[in-house]
Amino acid sequence: MTRLGMVFLAAATILITVSITIGITFAGSTSAVNTQNSNRSRGDDGTHEERGFFSTLKDALSFSRRSPRTISDFLNRKTPVGDVFVKLKLAKAGDTILDDPQFHTWVTYVDDFKLKYKQTTSMIPTLAAHYNDDALLMILEAAKKSVGMEKFATRLKGELVQWSMATWKHPATVFKFLDPQIAKEMPQILTWVKYVDDFNLKYPKQATTMVPILTTRFNADALYKILEAVKISKDTKIIVPKLQAQLTRWAMGAEMSPTIVFKYISPGLITDLLQMPQFFTWIKYVDDFNMKHPQEKTSMVPGLRSLYPDTGIRILLETARKSENTKNIATRLETELLQWSMATGTSPTEMFKFFAPKELTERLLQMPQFAIWLKYANDFKAKHPGNDAAASLAMMDFYGDKAVFNMLETAAKTTSTKTVAAKLQKELWDGWLTKKTLPSYVFEALALDEAGDTVFSNPKLSMWINYLNMFNKENPANKERMVSSFHNNYYTEHFWRITSMAMHDADKGTANIAKRLRAEKIDGWLSNKESPRDVFALLNLHKAEANLFSNENFRIWTKYLDDFNKRYPDIKTNTIQTVLASYSNEELVKILVAAKKSPDTEKLATNLQRSLLNTWMRELKDPAEVSKLLKVEMTDEMMKIYVKKFNWMMNSSTGDKVFDKPQLPIWLQYVRFYKAKHPGDDKSSIAILTAHYGDEALANVIAASKKQPILKELAQNVEADQLQNWLSSGKSSEDVFRLLKLDKTGENLLGSPLYQTWFAFSTKLISKPNQVEKVTRFDTLLRIYSEEKLSAILLAGMKDPSQEKQARQFGAILYQSWIKRKTNPEKIHKWMNVKEAAADSPEKLFYTNKVTNNNASDDGPLTTQKQ
Template sequence: PVTMAIDSKRKLSYVHVLLATLALLICASEALSVINANKLIRSSVPSRRRHTFGRRLRATVDDTDTNYDFEDRGFTGITKIKDFTQAGTKKLQKLAESAKTKLTSKPTIDQSFKQFKVHKVKSNVFESKQFQAWAKSVAKATKNNQDAADTAMLATLATHYGDETLASIIDAAKLVTSTKSMATRLENMQIKQWMDDGDAQLNKWAADGKTGDVVYKLLRIDTEGSNLLKSPKLKTWMNYMTKLHKDPYDVLLYKLKPHYDDAGLAKMLVLSKKDSAAKTVAEKLETLQFEKWKNNEKSVADVFKFLKLNEDSTTLLKNPVLNTWVAYVEKLNKNPYELLFSAIKSKGFDDVELAKLITAAKQDMHTGAIVGKLEQVQFQKWARDGKTSGDLFKYLGLYKAGDKLLESPLLNNWLSYMQMLRKDPYAQLVFTIKKSGFDEIDLAKIINTAKQDPKTSALAGQVEKLQLDKWSADMKSSEDIFKFLRLDKEGDKVFESPVWGTWAAYLNKREIDPDADLVMFNILRNKFGDEGLANMVTKAKQVESTREVAEKLQLELWRANAHSSDYIFNLLKLNEKGNKILESPGPLSTWVAYVRRVNSFNSNRGKFQPILLLEKRFGEKELAQMFVNSKSRHYASKPGIIENLQEWQFKKWMVQKKKPGDVNKMFPSEDLTSLQIKYEFKNFYKENVDILMI
């Protein structure tokens, strides 16, 4: 029996040694390098130097424990073995890293902590000469590896002081400029270690009798501010509260009360629900808050008041906290929008003032949905009161707006009300404005003016869409609208007409691109003739506001006269530029636009035709060199034309199945131009190889 006991004990020791060896092998390289470098903190007693390595092997044994035998070295018993084997590979790696740290520094760092008498410092520990000297010695021992030094120091400090005392020491050190950086690093590392240890750390706190308040402070959760609900530290604390069989949400809500009033807490929860990392916690806290209000018999009016929603009615509809009140009212199975409408009206706001508040808040990111439903309550009231389109138009003061109609935000309310009544808003608008002496042409002029103002452009675009949709639904042709807008009476001032933009917009809506330009050209040509239109185009090109449309019509005039691309090239005097053609981006852009327009009915041919024609004139490689050289000299006064042409040359190469290697062969020289071509094509190829479909 004695022999069997000895054998069993030896077998157990072999297991210990085997596992310890495996852990040590993982970190052996770095550990041995540190040992061989002989950089560890040495004892000041000479006779101890030769024993440093031997003492290091017993890093897992407490210095005060002298009652151990050989069989317990390396691991401290069956419990360690069990934990080790159950944790698997990750645990092994973690223990290996721990063993590495301990091998390199733990015994001597613990000794030097006492040697420098850090443990005798009673206050301002980090500022003391003893601590500073110890910190320098640890830095030297860890070869100035800050992470390793911090890890070693934290282990010693935590062992000596314990979690709570160390936390207080760190807090004090963070208030001093000279020690703030180190204290912050150690604090972050300490918290990270606790969080990484997960359930094991929670069990340790529970075994040590740590309360939820203590752990809350240890994790510094109260320093998270507005980020509290999405902090990973909060999750650790909540898990600990669950382990203590307490409702973490109930405790958290209680802890937040001293820092937030009801309005502040509600705002934080509303904003946190927008963040995916905090949404779940925020929603549960809000639900708990509602339950407490309900259990305490808080009325809708009570909550409205202590959320401070009654303090400023002008900003009420943009207050994020309004979401909390609405949700609580719904929890009580009441209609919050009816109650909100009544609450605002009770403050002395009439329908027009309320409509203005609604319009101003409809696009608010926090309350827009609520405001939209409030608007429906107002519409329903108007409908019950029998308000017609004309009644409301007058009631909202829109009759008085005149040609400033689209500057009134209340027009949007009126249009929405028409839609709720299932009436054609455009037809109702035209019918109503006629009573003020306006017609559709006047409305078109008002729209075009309003489109130029950023403040009114959105509403103007909305009304213009209604106008164009109505004409399109009535099957009005482009020529019908040309005459309806009396553009046929404008003569050579047609491009300057305030309703020209309306007709151009209708062409773009009705005609299929690129035929919109062709339809415009044909209608104008039929009205004014080739010579008359040519003269109009010439004049229009001299005016900034009409130059763009004139240039488009110029292309159609050339095309109608069947001019070749070579003829236009010469007409624009590009033939006189030679290889400096890219120095004239204006005429070049016009020629490119003409070539593409001529070939617009053959999309595949049209795409590459300008490049093919230019390569025919200058050569493929020479043109590529011209692009690069011209870009470097910044000749392009019309941004984009050179880059655009180069891009189409690159696309053509890719269609021809050319790869960067093929282009490298095209430009074997190592001059700057060739290198730039190869570099730019390589990048273009990389970005477009998977998506370019031509």
């Protein structure tokens, strides 16, 4: 190797070694050096020169003279950081100091020195000895912009701020070192604010104000944020008045909008405003601003609303009205509020809260502020005719309907307020109608729900009825019945008691209202299909006991029973069945005995006793038990008749006809009758019923009873016995289908009540263990019907929403069977009623293509087309 080559090799080795050392030494303190100018150096003439390999090599060789060992010696000898700065030749580094590797060596030395000797040594005094304030700021800005030096820049800025304050630098100088990002720098800004105050106290001849300095960097909004932060900080609270005064003077001097200026004088609590001279100064400023800038004319309202909610402004108004010194401000603010709200289209309802006292009395109508607001409501209504601007509705929104209605009623009786009260009352009723307020709501608004026994004598009732009639006339699709409001507010027993009192009132109008209410009540029960048993309990008759038949509600109930049986003959009942649901046989006998002693109820009791005996007869109650219940001897004429009928029932073959009525409870009584008549017969109940009535008739009665809530559970139990009976006797799916005569139902098969019975049986049959042949429901249908007939049944079923799902399920299976057997498309078209369609019609092409392509992936037309 040549001599020159050896020199290059040695230099490169030194450079690499130094680079590694620098990287290791400064990784923890500065991360990296400034890379913006890393390849350029400033010449003596101010121009930039490229720093190539040889320049870097020179620096490295120079640096090698200050090896880590030398730095270590400095540290051990406790060499001051300022001296090391000079020894590393950094005093001559100029504005490229961040590019100099020796600078990073020195920064690390400062850190090590602080750590070893536990001293709060800072870089800044040394740097300040060689750089002026502007140069230090340039170094800080360069560090901020250098990639990888963020942490160092933060540290440098913090030490600069601390040093500048510690050395009592001018506040403007200190401020330069702060970051312009207000959210990031708020803690240091607060420190600076405190520093300015301290500086002014220490150097009064050099005293300065904060705002001119702050405005060099922050706008009006940022200044408000600073002010709010100053208010919160315990260290700066005392400075708030000074800063507020400075900001206010600055904003006014700059002729900023009154809204911005107001933010600077705000005390926090709106109740303190009237105690602040600044507030009155601000009001004058609003006037001055409007004179100078008529095109930007404003008022107090935007400023107040910028900081305080409506509730705060309302409190300000209430406070201002109480003092003679501030009444004029209240009046001005009221006027400006209404001007602002009219311009912004704010409704009277929204504005009423500013003018309403907390407590509502008839004095409201005489208050000056109410008159001002009422005029606004009228003006607003004229300007915005489509909007709901009724003054009475705004009042009700604030105080509640009941309170306003009662206040207006009282005010209408006072000479000074009756005119305005009458106008507002009319407006109230019209407003309710316009808003389509439900009569049931108005009923409560008039406090009729609290009237109790005096509701029919309350004059508000006739007002409400008039409203009800008008509402129903204007809203025929949403009519309300009179009884609805009574039903919601008066329990049933109370309702019948007060209507009974009203029906006996001398005033025919009151009596007619009571009759109408009773008629609507009963009609409502009938429409809802309330059972006589439930109504019996609603009328509290289940607790009447000995007074049952003399109770006025019993006559109401018997009328309801007659109406119910006429409207619903399939589920009609009788008095005895209902009474026995609430009273035992013994209790009912006592009631009848007592009733027979009164001339008013004797006839009724006698008839009911006869009905009771007939009921016991159908139950085959033993004569001895009946004699004991009635407490009469067997020789009694009534008992002789009972015994005669009982023996006839037990011994006559025609006795069976008593149980021919198609009602499940009666049919179950037949089982009891049969077993009493044939004590040695061990047939099951279901076998007895089937033998007497037949499978189809029994299934029909079960299906009908399942629709009645009171009989549903009983019917389900009997049905379960019937299905099990068929299974035990080895009936097939087809057997039961024909037993129920479902094959005679035509195209309405799926709609037949007995179809569900067969469906339930076939489900049990398929799931039966050890069933040799698993015949599906569809298989059964194909055995009974031709494909043409079955298609017609399924197509008919698809037209009924209740049958559609089942029809489409069977349709899918039928379609797949056609595809599998390649049934002639012409037949299918005929069965599907599309035989007259054109050859290329979608209906014909659909199935034909499926057969041709032998593709059975689609469920087919019977499941996809809507019939």
